[in-house]
Amino acid sequence: MNLILLAPEDFQSSTKVLLRGRRFQHMADVHRAEIGDRMKVGVVNGQIGEGEITHRSDDHIAMTVTLDRDAPAPLPLTMVLALPRPKMLKRTIQHATALGVKTLYLINAYRVEKSFWQSPWLAADRLREQCVLGLEQAVDTKMPQIELRKRFKPFVEDELPSIAEESLKLVAHPVTKQPCPVDIQQQTTLAVGPEGGFIPYEVEKLQEIGFQSVHLGPRILRVETALPVLLSRLFPAR
Known part of the structure; x- marks a missing residue:
């Protein structure tokens, strides 16, 4: 997983997201994510940016995200x-x-x-x-x-x-x-x-x-x- 792909329902506010399930498990087990870590994120059909982990529990991770660039151009x-x-x-x-x-x-x-x-x-x-x-x-x-x-x-x-x-x-x-x-x-x-x-x-x-x-x-x-x-x-x- 080279990008944490976010859906609209993940957003608690315009810049705050909460992740559970498969993505949380991957971040916890593979990336060994901790508070303060930064990861590449993107919104489905939207922009790409960076997310900083602000909270981690046994079943979810919270992040503050900044989206500042477009996704790669599709093939014609x-x-x-x-x-x-x-x-x-x-x-x-x-x-x-x-x-x-x-x-x-x-x-x-x-x-x-x-x-x-x-x-x-x-x-x-x-x-x-x-x-x-x-x-x-x-x-x-x-x-x-x-x-x-x-x-x-x-x-x-x-x-x-x-x-x-x-x-x-x-x-x-x-x-x-x-x-x-x-x-x-x-x-x-x-x-x-x-x-x-x-x-x-x-x-x-x-x-x-x-x-x-x-x-x-x-x-x-x-x-x-x-x-x-x-x-x-x-x-x-x-």
Whole structure:
């Protein structure tokens, strides 16, 4: 936890916060926080600053906070991601959030098992939990927007054209000749398939609305590995 992420309900006044539960436990056990210690804090969807511990008990910590700078700029990216298997989903959401993705569509695809859509980790509070972990890691505060789309064809035909309008449209696909571009300077929509990739029909549907297929080289990577590699190529040092 590189940032203590604060919610509006944590504030006792405009500068005083009270923390219990997971964040208190982390501060007490990992940071060994004591009165007078200063820590990096930020407000969800707000600014970042510093908090000074003014009180500590067995179950809570009180801080005085000063917020004086903006969060990192988000990536100029909309990500369209075939729903990963539940165990991978948590890590993928954390990684995407930590890397600056702010708009994410989780979609169905032929190789996405139907059971994946029954995962309790798709509940809004569970997704938010993983986003919080990603924000705390990256010292960021802006919460991503995550949308679920269970039908591939209607989404690609009816929604995605307007979502991706006036952006560079890329689909990660290992069976193509075009390598992934590096250090682009424009708004981008990136589609990433499931384990095994999108099937040819799905790639063709994306190409019909302007998506270009790109690859990362001869190695076939897991989604959780391919995602940070793709983003680091497209937006290095952002």
